[in-house]
Amino acid sequence: MSTRWYPIYQRGGPQLRIFLPNFWMKLVKPTHQQPPNVVQFACSMEMSSTDIKNYLEKIYQIKTVHISTRIASGKTRRDPGKGYIVKDDDTKYAYVTLHKSEKFEFPVLYPEKEKDVNEQKTMEEMQAGYKEYLEKNKERKNMPGWFTI
Template sequence: MSTRWYPIYQRGNPQLRVFLPNFWLKLIRSEHEQPPNVVQFACSMEMTKYDIKNYLQKIYNVPVVDVRTRIALGKTKRDQVMGYVTKYEDTKLAYVTLPKDVKFEFPNLFPEESKKQLEDDKKSLDEAKKNHKKYLEKNKHRPGTPGWFSI
């Protein structure tokens, strides 16, 4: 159920209507070791176990065996100067169990090719720094001379 307000439909003035539910799911990496068929989600506080199961089955066609939820309390922090306490929002965590034959592997967001590219970029940056130091050394005895004026 959505709590958002939509403009009133008028017969002569058709409007595009989009249903925007308040439910959302976010896949997160588990802090603790889990079996390969258990996936952890952060979800909307209003969602129930049945909502989560239906959401995954109907929208994403994911076979779900069981859903367990818990509410993780938000961290509290005391201001050092004023002394007041602030608290971050609570989050609901859902542990979704898939069938035994299905194994979920968290996607690799940083493959090896990007690591090689990063190393190449570091090498080129170091080379550019060395060239710049050479340039500065060459012109250090002539302060105030523009860079384009060299002998």
């Protein structure tokens, strides 16, 4: 199913048409602990579990054992500017179970870097300076911080 419009006739050439569905899938990091062979995707609402299976097998050559889907309702909130009640779009999640022998780990995109000694020393100096500032101004309760002698 596609919303793209293709011309029926092209002048002077053969009718070359390619069917491009409006399907998309996005890998999502799960919020709860899952087995290592289960992968979570956010996908377009029009996709059925058969479409998801074909999508993964034909494009990425991933063999799937089982696919279950759920639709998460979007949040209902009040618009901060006008005060209207607004509902966010619903999202469809697909849980793809791979074979027992296959394991999937979500990639670490931003690894933790080691803390520098200079950063820690600077942080300690800043904390000591702030404590000194609080001690100096504890008698002046309602005075602004910029109003000092």
